[in-house]
Amino acid sequence: MATVSSLPAPALEASRAALSIAIDQNPPPASKDGENEDGEVQEVDMQAQAEGIRTVFNDPTNFNVKHPLYSSWTLWFDSPATKGRNLPQTPISAFPQTPLPQTPGPAAAHGWMEDIKRVISFDSVEEFWGLYNNIVPPSQLPPKANYYLFKEGIIPAWEDDANKNGGKWSIQLPKDKNRGNVDNFWLYTMLAAIGETFDPELTTADPAGPPPESLITGVIVSTRPQFYRISIWTRLSPASGAEDDPLRQRIERIGRHFKTGVLGYQENQKLNAPLATEVEFLSHKDSEKKGKGAKKIVV
Incomplete structure (x- = not known):
């Protein structure tokens, strides 16, 4: 069941941006040759990938995504x-x-x-x-x-x-x-x-x-x-x-x-x-x- 975020709009946008960038920068591992047994490119399960991403918004102690400041x-x-x-x-x-x-x-x-x-x-x-x-x-x-x-x-x-x-x-x-x-x-x-x-x-x-x-x-x-x-x-x-x-x-x-x-x-x-x-x-x-x-x- 989906939940409604209680974050302010700017914080919610930052959270979504952090999640999107994290997914782009951390693609899931492919098979040895990058293809499945039928020779087709392996499909990426984006939802499963996203579930492994933790930001400070959902885990303020053990988050694993950081976008460094200057x-x-x-x-x-x-x-x-x-x-x-x-x-x-x-x-x-x-x-x-x-x-x-x-x-x-x-x-x-x-x-x-x-x-x-x-x-x-x-x-x-x-x-x-x-x-x-x-x-x-x-x-x-x-x-x-x-x-x-x-x-x-x-x-x-x-x-x-x-x-x-x-x-x-x-x-x-x-x-x-x-x-x-x-x-x-x-x-x-x-x-x-x-x-x-x-x-x-x-x-x-x-x-x-x-x-x-x-x-x-x-x-x-x-x-x-x-x-x-x-x-x-x-x-x-x-x-x-x-x-x-x-x-x-x-x-x-x-x-x-x-x-x-x-x-x-x-x-x-x-x-x-x-x-x-x-x-x-x-x-x-x-x-x-x-x-x-x-x-x-x-x-």
């Missing part, structure tokens, strides 16, 4: 409930966790890093959806909670070597008007990050040359009493305000893709309103100035 990622989490706690407390409800090393130390001396908990690391499409389907969505998080999705080995702190010369694109949205949108905004932001679609240099670079390093180090969603904030962190920021600066142009393309391709706004649409901001870029060094002489890029 990079490995780690999800971090903090909220008022994690402050001052020595034991990990995560919003995971069912997805099995693997042992992780303790939080690295360079930024821990600054206090707040001691309260951030590493949830889980993953490096495949299946593991991502298994994680996503078993964590609390941003719309249901308490105020002052944050999810940090960063490339493995990068701490979600300005002081990390991968972040210290960079900055962030961010947008702030009123909570009462965006409670129904923020979960999708966060999902699409994560998908763009792990799919490496934010940085155009990765897809336009010369295939014959060395692969360029992505500017993206991580993405964050934050809940506050009156608004949500979503951010994309970069490993570099423009040193000058010149519009013809190649790095500035590259940074701006990331921001435009965030605004139009991920969040779904029109390129020239104005978003600034009470408790809301435009899609804005600010270097981490300028962020420390708290608005004094800070140079923003707005798309």
